[in-house]
Amino acid sequence: MGGLTYFDFLAKFGVGGAHPGGIHLTQNILSQENISEKSVILDAGCGTGQTAAYLYQQYRANVFGIEINPIMVEKAKSRFQTLQLPISLIQGSIEEVPFADNTFDFILSESVLAFVNKPKALQEFYRVLKKGGRLLANEMTMNRLVSDQEAAEIMNFYAVDSLLLEKDWENYLKSAGFQNIKIEEQNFPLSHGNQTPEFNFSTDFDPELFHILNEHGNIVIKYQDTLSYRIITATK
Numbered sequence: 200m201g202g203l204t205y206f207d208f209l210a211k212f213g214v215g216g217a218h219p220g221g222i223h224l225t226q227n228i229l230s231q232e233n234i235s236e237k238s239v240i241l242d243a244g245c246g247t248g249q250t251a252a253y254l255y256q257q258y259r260a261n262v263f264g265i266e267i268n269p270i271m272v273e274k275a276k277s278r279f280q281t282l283q284l285p286i287s288l289i290q291g292s293i294e295e296v297p298f299a300d301n302t303f304d305f306i307l308s309e310s311v312l313a314f315v316n317k318p319k320a321l322q323e324f325y326r327v328l329k330k331g332g333r334l335l336a337n338e339m340t341m342n343r344l345v346s347d348q349e350a351a352e353i354m355n356f357y358a359v360d361s362l363l364l365e366k367d368w369e370n371y372l373k374s375a376g377f378q379n380i381k382i383e384e385q386n387f388p389l390s391h392g393n394q395t396p397e398f399n400f401s402t403d404f405d406p407e408l409f410h411i412l413n414e415h416g417n418i419v420i421k422y423q424d425t426l427s428y429r430i431i432t433a434t435k
């Protein structure tokens with residue numbers, strides 16, 4: 200892949216709502232929580248900022264974003280500026296969250312935890328959440344184990360060091376100290392994609408990124424019975 204990754208594709212295509220179910224599933228998950236203009240919320244790995252923008256527009260909440268990819272940061276900033284949204288965005292890693300203990304009422308991780316050091320990031324999420332604060336995540340999850348060769352193909356594409364089953368997520372969350380852990384499967388399969396994709400293309404992009412897009416489609420179809428996602432919620 201010439202050194203380019205799936206994340207280079209997401210960043211250069213400026214994919215908004217780059218998680219299964221897109222913004223509609225996000226809205227549905229948020230509507231089940233007690234969010235108000237008093238809520239302090241971190242969109243962890245916020246990408247181009249679609250969800251962060253919605254959190255302000257819908258709830259007038261105090262919204263913060265953290266994102267590691269500079270192209271994503273630039274596109275999220277431009278979204279917030281254009282829409283004149285008072286959202287604070289920091290370039291950084293969710294493995295070392297640059298906020299004080301007990302800061303947030305909610306942390307959202309929409310397809311981000313799966314791609315990082317999970318114990319490290321979960322420990323950080325737990326630290327910066329207030330007591331009673333909620334973690335809301337939408338993360339890649341295997342329906343069952345696959346062969347070593349199949350696992351290698353998926354891990355190589357997404358550049359991850361592990362593929363988690365539901366019980367693995369549960370164990371990680373428990374080890375980090377979370378309570379009231381719920382892990383829910385959705386009816387909507389990964390292979391249906393995001394029904395309302397949003398793009399903010401960079402003008403300079405390597406045509407190789409189209410191969411990555413194709414490869415992603417192939418992986419999703421090939422593993423449609425095993426490679427899935429779960430909505431994970433938990434309380435500090």
Ligand SMILES: C[S@@+](CC[C@H](N)C(=O)[O-])C[C@H]1O[C@@H](n2cnc3c(N)ncnc32)[C@H](O)[C@@H]1O
Pocket residue numbers: 206209214215216217218243244245246247248249265266267268271291292293294308309310311314315
């Ligand atoms: C699949 S995308 C999802 C983006 C966004 N949450 C959304 O739903 O549109 C994953 C995002 O996580 C970001 N990311 C990956 N590792 C990260 C880290 N360690 N800290 C912060 N962001 C990270 C990537 O740059 C990318 O924007």
